[in-house]
Amino acid sequence: MGILDAAGVDVNDVPEDPFGFGKDYWPVEIVDVKPADISKSGKQYGTMIKWRCLDARFAYMESLGYGQWTQLPAPPAEANHLGWDKDSAEGKKVIFNFIALLKAFGIPADQWGKFDTPHFKGQKCLAKIFVKQSDEGFWEFRVVAHKEMPKEGSASGLEEFTKGLSTPAAQTGALSAMERAMQEEAERAKAKALQAEVDEV
Numbered sequence: 001m002g003i004l005d006a007a008g009v010d011v012n013d014v015p016e017d018p019f020g021f022g023k024d025y026w027p028v029e030i031v032d033v034k035p036a037d038i039s040k041s042g043k044q045y046g047t048m049i050k051w052r053c054l055d056a057r058f059a060y061m062e063s064l065g066y067g068q069w070t071q072l073p074a075p076p077a078e079a080n081h082l083g084w085d086k087d088s089a090e091g092k093k094v095i096f097n098f099i100a101l102l103k104a105f106g107i108p109a110d111q112w113g114k115f116d117t118p119h120f121k122g123q124k125c126l127a128k129i130f131v132k133q134s135d136e137g138f139w140e141f142r143v144v145a146h147k148e149m150p151k152e153g154s155a156s157g158l159e160e161f162t163k164g165l166s167t168p169a170a171q172t173g174a175l176s177a178m179e180r181a182m183q184e185e186a187e188r189a190k191a192k193a194l195q196a197e198v199d200e201v
Helices: 003-007 078-080 089-105 109-114 155-161 177-200
Strands: 026-033 046-053 068-071 124-133 139-147
Touching: 026 078, 046 078, 068 089, 089 139, 089 155
Parallel strands: none
Antiparallel strands: 026 046, 026 124, 046 068, 124 139
């Protein structure tokens, strides 16, 4: 009997990452943001955003790493320096991605033009969290595919926006430890079945 067999670990159940984020959507919040500037490569204009996962099971993690570079539409001085054109294919992509992020935050369209870098801090949304290990052995987190949080008190909204979401804190607060364990086990089984369907495709 080997180490994994002795520990009762099924090799088919090894997660893609040790944190268990999988391919679910998670409630996330921006805890820090740097002033917008030109990137170290000198090719982009943007900011470093630091996220954290709001699910109670990840309360021990103050943030998801050192920060994630987010490209932003560049003001005239920086745009001229970088050769960035808002009407180019690349420029339209940057603007589209920025607006998609504002929509996920629930920012009304009439406020988009006024949204500035400091306003990122404290914004919340749903997102997928992908994890990989760097060449130096550090875990790196990518927060992507942002969606708007469900409206407070909206059960249908929660189902619409968080399919696959694994027991956010708001859903477990009133449950007993036994009920939480049973709910988490059911969700793990559901996630495993969904993953099997994805793997078949």
